[in-house]
Amino acid sequence: MSAETELVRRGYDALSYRYRSDDADADADEYALLLEMLRSRLPARASVLDLGCGCGVPVARSLAAAGHEVTGVDISDVQIQRARRLVPNATFVRADAMTLDLPAAGFDAVICLYALIHMPLEQQPVLIERIATWLRPSGRLLITTGWEAWTGAEANWLGGTAPMWWSHADAATYQSWLRGAGLEVTSQEFVPEGDSGHALFWARKPAD
Template identity: 65%
Template sequence: MTEQAHPAVEAVRRGYDALSHRYRADDAEAGQYGPWVAELVSRTRPGGDVLDLGCGCGVPVARALVDAGLSVTGVDVSDVQIERARRLVPGAGFVRADATALEREEASLDAIVCLYTLIHLPLDAQPSLISRMARWLRPGGWLLATTGWQEWTGSDDAWLGGTARMWWSQADAATYHRWIGEAGLRVTAQEFVPEGDSGHALFWARKP
């Protein structure tokens, strides 16, 4: 995070710093993530390199990937989330960074997990991040991502019943499908994940 960080990114950082424990407990179960992680593990070579972008406190995704024998790096914008992740998942490496400015070596990853992360980023920064993620993947590598289902930008000044503000910005599923394809990845599956009155899109995409 730098002083030039987008105000929305700063709002997201502050929100998760304030409500990290309310958002997810140390002993949170896999829940909806369980089948997704199991499928990703089955598609990734033993010991493969995985980036968990927007890793939160490392539970349940990074922990499950490490338990499956994968080499995991988690990235999150929140200091509190990263501090917890380092404690809860000592078998992974964690970096506190702004995803909109993140750089990785090209063709260095076997898989990228990006769950409920893109929707917290400025909309105009999302296509370029998707393109960078595609470059980071090795041929045959997988992207597992959740995105918006419907176009929406907004905030909540009392997120999770607390006093912290949270912010979101998302395109619709068709736009994300197009952005992923334009980045050079082949979408192999798209699903609707319900949440409240709406939901999210879940994408599986592979680098040729």
């Protein structure tokens, strides 16, 4: 595990509750439309991988409640402990996404919201390629990336005592990485945050 990844792990361990409360309704407006769109594109009892699942609220909990088989992965022990308590009808694994050993074509969808941008930049296209192998034909990827290229840290993140670290390329680079992994980019949106924002991509693995 790189020093930057360890910093991210410690940051979420320390600030898990500052980042998101146990209350599923706290982020309902922010995620409602996104989750509705995702659910409409999934088959019944879909197998879904949530990379960077955090405490499982609201994404994993919403999908599990809809009858889907959800596997959540996060690097933070505290986040995973909370997820197991908050979403008992899903499976959660504490792991670095880059070390995951998952079966090819094992998932109907992979969700990676605000997680890829916490990984070293050189690892990100590799992970996108691995995600493509985990998707079944016609499987969906929903992922947030950087909009503009930036790497840096913030001390006392969220007003707490722990720092946080990010690294991301620009949206055009992520689009090229997605296509290079054999995925069809079906939508790209700008999600504002502060003085800048993120790119939200919907991508699809072609059918056989």
